Amino acid sequence: MSERWQGWAARLDDPDLPPSIAAAVARDGTTEERHALAANRTLSQDVLLTIITTDEPEIASGLLLNYDLPAEMVDLLAERFALADDVASGHPNASLARKMRQPVGELTGLALHRFFLAVRASEAEQRQVHAAIDQDAGQTLAAAWGAVRRAGPDRPVR
Numbered sequence: 001m002s003e004r005w006q007g008w009a010a011r012l013d014d015p016d017l018p019p020s021i022a023a024a025v026a027r028d029g030t031t032e033e034r035h036a037l038a039a040n041r042t043l044s045q046d047v048l049l050t051i052i053t054t055d056e057p058e059i060a061s062g063l064l065l066n067y068d069l070p071a072e073m074v075d076l077l078a079e080r081f082a083l084a085d086d087v088a089s090g091h092p093n094a095s096l097a098r099k100m101r102q103p104v105g106e107l108t109g110l111a112l113h114r115f116f117l118a119v120r121a122s123e124a125e126q127r128q129v130h131a132a133i134d135q136d137a138g139q140t141l142a143a144a145w146g147a148v149r150r151a152g153p154d155r156p157v158r
Contacts, residue, residue: 008021009033012025012033012036012037012039012040013036013037013039013040013041014040015040015041015042017037017040017042019044019047022037022040022043022044022047023044023046023047023050025037026043026047026050026051027050031056031059034051034054034056034059035058035059035062037051038051038059038060038062038063038065038066039062039065039066040066041066041067041068042068043066045070045073048063048069048070048073049073049076051063052073052076052077052080053080057081060077060080060081061077061081061083061087063077064077064087064088064091067091067092067093067110068093069091069093070093071093071094071095072095074088074091074093074094074095074098075088075094075095075098078098085098085101085102086102086103086106089101089102090102090106090107090108090111091111092108092110092111092113092114093114094111096115096118096119099111099115099141100140100141100142100145101140101141101142102140102141103137103138103139103140103141104129104132104133104137104139104140104141104143104144105133105137105138106137107141112129115141115145116129119145121148125148125149128148129144129145129148132144132147132148
């Protein structure tokens, strides 16, 4: 190993990791190194694709712990490894279509927050969705959100 590599060996999750080292580890690193690399929140799409296209689902699925993983990479992971829908749908950056299928009570606060941003939900609409969660946490986000948008932001959801 080069001296430059040795300086980064214990810091593969560091956001300042040079792209060339990230690419080399994704391609040729040990299982432990690639697992540590998957936690790095600043990986390029090329490096993410390299990790996803390995035959090591335990390493690739570790990318789901990266809350900056783009939606298209969440979808690619889900398809490549036939992940259970609730696993991929629960990621904060899951596509809107995936989130809509998820039981609303199982979405994390961050996933719900990013959903609200994506649909430009008003504060009143957000309160209504939270009320819908309190009423029936098992309903899908699509059902809860559909009821809120049909009712309008100033009318209670029935």
